[in-house]
Amino acid sequence: DGGITQSPKYLFRKEGQNVTLSCEQNLNHDAMYWYRQDPGQGLRLIYYSQIVNDFQKGDIAEGYSVSREKKESFPLTVTSAQKNPTAFYLCASLTGDGYTFGSGTRLTVV
Amino acid sequence: DAKTTQPPSMDCAEGRAANLPCNHSTISGNEYVYWYRQIHSQGPQYIIHGLKNNETNEMASLIITEDRKSSTLILPHATLRDTAVYYCIVRAPLNTGTASKLTFGTGTRLQVTL
Numbered sequence: 001d002g003g004i005t006q007s008p009k010y011l012f013r014k015e016g017q018n019v020t021l022s023c024e025q026n027l028n029h030d031a032m033y034w035y036r037q038d039p040g041q042g043l044r045l046i047y048y049s050q051i052v053n054d055f056q057k058g059d060i061a062e063g064y065s066v067s068r069e070k071k072e073s074f075p076l077t078v079t080s081a082q083k084n085p086t087a088f089y090l091c092a093s094l095t096g097d098g099y100t101f102g103s104g105t106r107l108t109v110v
Numbered sequence: 111d112a113k114t115t116q117p118p119s120m121d122c123a124e125g126r127a128a129n130l131p132c133n134h135s136t137i138s139g140n141e142y143v144y145w146y147r148q149i150h151s152q153g154p155q156y157i158i159h160g161l162k163n164n165e166t167n168e169m170a171s172l173i174i175t176e177d178r179k180s181s182t183l184i185l186p187h188a189t190l191r192d193t194a195v196y197y198c199i200v201r202a203p204l205n206t207g208t209a210s211k212l213t214f215g216t217g218t219r220l221q222v223t224l
Binding site: 004035040041042043045088090092097098099100101102103104106 | 144146151152153154155156159197212213214215216217
């Protein structure tokens with residue numbers, strides 16, 4: 001089935017370590033997005049990419065980095081500069097009919 | 111993209127219709143209204159979208175007022191599995207050249223009860 005795969009579902013890291021969250025899609029969508037969600041809050045946009053080898057900062061990009069070397073893949077790196085990295089991270093892709101979301105990665109930094 | 115306003119929470123008895131309102135008074139002429147829902151700890155799921163006509167699919171109905179400043183999502187026979195956070199979003203079509211980065215507010219938390 002076509003869709004977006006995020007892995008892993010749960011991730012634990014020690015404070016000060018960088019960590020990369022995977023997002024893969026087989027929907028042939030050009031635009032991809034990373035959102036962060038904190039408990040009881042809406043989704044906040046971290047980074048987005050409308051085409052391969054191009055990406056733009058969203059509303060809360062500080063402490064994060066991305067790459068878009070392939071259409072199918074849009075990995076997110078949470079760096080040690082991100083002050084509050086513990087959150088639920090959602091990847092999405094977009095066509096004219098709307099967003100398709102992955103199932104999310106819950107990152108806990110201890 | 112225009113901003114939306116939704117009540118923070120609603121309750122609905124199982125089997126009854128759930129009517130979830132959304133205000134989008136600054137919506138532009140080419141912006142669509144989208145509804146998504148998020149069940150706890152999962153990614154949001156697309157429900158329905160519309161421009162100005164009422165829409166219906168297997169999940170829900172969308173009623174958009176004539177002035178397009180508000181809309182209502184209707185779940186005709188709510189079940190316990192419909193308990194979720196429902197997000198109303200407006201956005202322009204992709205071919206308008208906008209970034210189409212959607213803004214998700216805090217939505218409406220619908221609790222369906224026995």
